[in-house]
Amino acid sequence: MGRRAAALALFAGTFLSAPASADSFRCDGALVQTGDPAVSVRAACGEPSFVDPWIGDASLAYGVAPSMEQWTYNRGPNRLLRILVFRDGRLQAIRSDGHGFRERAGDSDCRPSDIVRGMSKYRLRQACGEPAQRSGGVFVYSSRRDLAGRTRYQRRGRVPVFRERWIFNFGPNRFLREVTLENAMVVDTETLDRGYDE
Known part of the structure; x- marks a missing residue:
């Protein structure tokens, strides 16, 4: 009987505790999955820590300007930071961005070396605060490589993306940093x- 109980415990531990797939995750006991309307996600998960509307001239990428938003849920250092992308009010993609963290209050002590490729906009804002200048905010075609070094292919070898450029001022003893x-x-x-004194 001991072997049977051990096998059952191993099975239950392996399959019942498996993490939610990339198409879904649990939010306060409710299952949230791609295709869900934004209102249902908000009801299940509450207010996001950060909402980033992607507004721009999307005629290049989509033919019409879609309503797109990215929501970030930061539940603290013991849970994963979740990033949700919505298009036309429906959940299109779910990804995690490492562990969450305690949000900073007050001035940032950000250094240029803190800004790294692959960093999410939410983490960038939390680490460095608001930029001195913003530009862009348009949909364009990009042929950049993804974080794994693979070229992202879609129509004509390019993929439509929402591009912004931010400039950070680190004071007169450091150089300005433009972040794409x-x-x-x-x-x-x-x-x-x-940089310069503000």
């Missing part, structure tokens, strides 16, 4: 002129 974000993720950084 695509679909709310850091894809490139460039050093500009010397």
Whole structure:
């Protein structure tokens, strides 16, 4: 009887505790999955920590400007940070962005070296605060490689992305840093002129 109980416990532990797939996750006991309307996700999970509307001229990428938003749920350092992408009010994609963290209160102590490729917009804002300047906010075609080094292919070898450029001022003793974000993720950084006192 001992072997049977051990096998049953192993089976239950392996399959019943398996994490939710990339198409779904549990939010306060409710299952949230791709295809769900935004209102249902908000009812199950509550208010997101950060909402990022992707608004721009999407005629390049989609023919019409879709209503797109990215929601971030930060439940603290003991749980995964969840990023949800909505298109036209429906959940299109779910991904995790490492473990959550305690949000900072007050001024940031961000350094240029803190900004790394693959960093989410939410993590960037939490680490470095608001940029000195924003530009872009448009849908464009990109042929950049993804974080694994693979080229992202779609129509004509390019993929439509929402691109923004932010400039951070780290003061007169450091250089300005221009950060390029695509679909709310850091894809490139460039050093500009010397910073200034604000």
